[in-house]
Amino acid sequence: MSGSNGGQTGRVSIIGLGPGDACYLTPAAQAALDEATDLIGYFPYVARVPERNGLTRHASDNRVELDRSRHALELAAGGAHVAVVSGGDPGVFAMAAALFEALDNGPDHWRALPITVEPGITAMLAAAAKAGAPLGGDFCAISLSDNLKPWALVARRLEAALSADFAIALYNPISKARPHQLDDAFTLARAHRAPQTPVLLARAVGRTDESLRIVPLSEVRGAMADMSTLVLIGASTTRLIEKPDGTAWVYTPRFHAGLEGRPAEDGGK
Ligand code: SAH
Numbered sequence: 432m433s434g435s436n437g438g439q440t441g442r443v444s445i446i447g448l449g450p451g452d453a454c455y456l457t458p459a460a461q462a463a464l465d466e467a468t469d470l471i472g473y474f475p476y477v478a479r480v481p482e483r484n485g486l487t488r489h490a491s492d493n494r495v496e497l498d499r500s501r502h503a504l505e506l507a508a509g510g511a512h513v514a515v516v517s518g519g520d521p522g523v524f525a526m527a528a529a530l531f532e533a534l535d536n537g538p539d540h541w542r543a544l545p546i547t548v549e550p551g552i553t554a555m556l557a558a559a560a561k562a563g564a565p566l567g568g569d570f571c572a573i574s575l576s577d578n579l580k581p582w583a584l585v586a587r588r589l590e591a592a593l594s595a596d597f598a599i600a601l602y603n604p605i606s607k608a609r610p611h612q613l614d615d616a617f618t619l620a621r622a623h624r625a626p627q628t629p630v631l632l633a634r635a636v637g638r639t640d641e642s643l644r645i646v647p648l649s650e651v652r653g654a655m656a657d658m659s660t661l662v663l664i665g666a667s668t669t670r671l672i673e674k675p676d677g678t679a680w681v682y683t684p685r686f687h688a689g690l691e692g693r694p695a696e697d698g699g700k
Pocket residue numbers: 450451517518519520521522523524525552553554555558601602603604633634635636637638657658659660661662
């Protein structure tokens with residue numbers, strides 16, 4: 432049916448596959464995958480969806496998100512039921528925003544298409560759950576990639592989040608093309624946080640090669656992470672609970688006494 436128009440109503444489902452194993456896929460996401468005639472996404476994510484009759488796969492390389500989105504909308508306008516897949520959640524540094532960018536700048540008739548977004552478990556939440564509860568207080572998420580924004584803005588957001596004492600999840604921490612930024616981020620963090628602040632390096636969470644490390648801020652290095660790693664820098668209150676086997680839980684208590692050095696007129700109220 433894909434590509435045919437005769438009055439067929441096509442649609443787009445933008446689907447989060449979760450961090451890895453199929454057990455993290457929501458039933459709603461699975462149902463949307465089951466109804467798709469066409470599957471679009473970055474090839475490792477497309478590869479996670481089992482082949483079946485009636486499903487045409489359109490895997491593409493990384494960094495072609497807008498082309499991929501236009502392709503999805505064109506196919507849907509022709510009557511296809513298109514599933515656009517992302518790892519984790521599709522709204523977190525992923526395909527949902529790219530698709531809406533394409534819609535925003537595309538032909539008017541695309542706007543009548545039914546579009547649904549099926550959430551998935553994002554890397555930050557999967558990583559936090561494995562480690563304990565490091566996001567138990569206020570937190571934020573920052574992508575360290577400067578492909579789509581200048582590094583000066585990334586650095587400003589890091590500074591703001593560090594000075595306001597958020598726990599900070601770093602997506603896209605490092606790549607061959609961007610080898611230095613994670614170390615720059617750690618250097619900024621050391622100016623705001625104690626040396627013992629726990630840093631969680633959660634790699635390939637929910638996959639067979641999953642690994643988790645907790646390293647004090649004073650010792651953490653960019654080379655300990657790769658593109659498949661979610662880095663989580665603790666807040667000042669983030670703590671470890673040692674286990675008898677030498678490993679530890681990491682958690683951030685729900686309570687927070689306040690910020691040192693906040694304006695006097697704000698103090699004590
Ligand atoms: N939409 C995805 C994020 C895409 S950005 C999500 O919601 O998870 C890609 C970055 O996400 C990677 O560089 C890494 O920092 C992180 N990431 C994605 N999957 C991961 C996993 N299984 N384990 C650890 N980090 C992961």
